Amino acid sequence: MASPSPKTPKAVHGGLGQLRIIGGQWRSRRLSFPDAPGLRPTPDRVRETLFNWLAPYIEGAKVLDPFAGSGALYLEALSRGAGLGLALDNNAAAIAALRKNLDLLECSVGQLHQADALRHLETQPATPFDLVFLDPPFHQQLLASACTLLEERQWLAERAWIYTESETPPSTLELPANWRLHREKKAGQVYYALWQRG
Template sequence: MNRPSSPRRPSPASTAQAPQEVRIIGGQWKRTPLPVKNAPGLRPTPARVRETLFNWLGQDLSGWRCLDAFAGSGALGLEAASRGASEVTLVEQDPSLAKGLQAIVTRLKAEGSVRVERGDALAAMRQRQGAALDLVFLDPPFGDGGNEALFRSALQAARGAIGVNGLIYLEAPVVWTADALASLGLQVHRQGRAGQVAFHLLRTLAVD
């Protein structure tokens, strides 16, 4: 079985306490702070990575239907909503984090476009098989050694939830190879690395 390239141990900087807040960087809620709870495994996507991602996606996501499957701080899904996405679902299993996300959505008066769903990310994606979503965000807990089984399950579930032209954003501790992604029916559209984090924008594998 083809695997992602070998994981690296997190550096001391990457295992430090999470920042207490991050900020939305574009759109109608630009500069809005999002509190970050000190929760195990919570690792908000850095601003420079989000900026790169939304440069790839385009600044205007009007009409997009998105799912933030491991929402955490909500930074990815709320960034999409801030830039015009018409439907964003934030899925978070931790009850405290889910409650915090709902408070943010209420504060932003975003109930018309953003929904918080407390539950398992894999189950949420599997329930949406064939939903033809435009974008699924995947930023699962890294875990010791890369948590490859969770990542493979998440990618497989997300693949079934997006449309023909849909996209999957994946954040991981390793770079996923073309062969590993092809086995899941996916291919790289864009990718990059920031410190110990590899980030990928994926689409369905083209069929000849």
């Protein structure tokens, strides 16, 4: 029997998936998100590894999540002390659920926009971001385009960290030449990596 995808939500209730915040001020809080195609929250063990990597850099960071989906990475970063967060998603239900979760958590530093990620990244940001989560839908060639726009449109702080999830190994990704691979791992069929802008 094929093993389940590492991103399959463990609990689904009445058309809603559930995610758990692992660390920070909202540790162990369980939140709902729409159980819609393509919404696959980063699994707990991957998030735990990622945020161990990022522990020295989260406090006060400006965080961008262009393909927010369930908001698992975005909410985890805010829980752990990020100073500002901007999440984008073109799914109205996903953004509505994220807005509800931010209200529930009484979070005042999270911003949300229902928007196509690549179209939004073509604009010029008001401020550069220190940390970006890139977890786009697979098999749609979105990752390389997003990375190019982040670099070209000056979305990134000088020494920004960029997290990627992909269906192919990090060595095969067409990313900006000034990004240095910091860490990489694989969980099931998903490759995940942390890069630093040089």
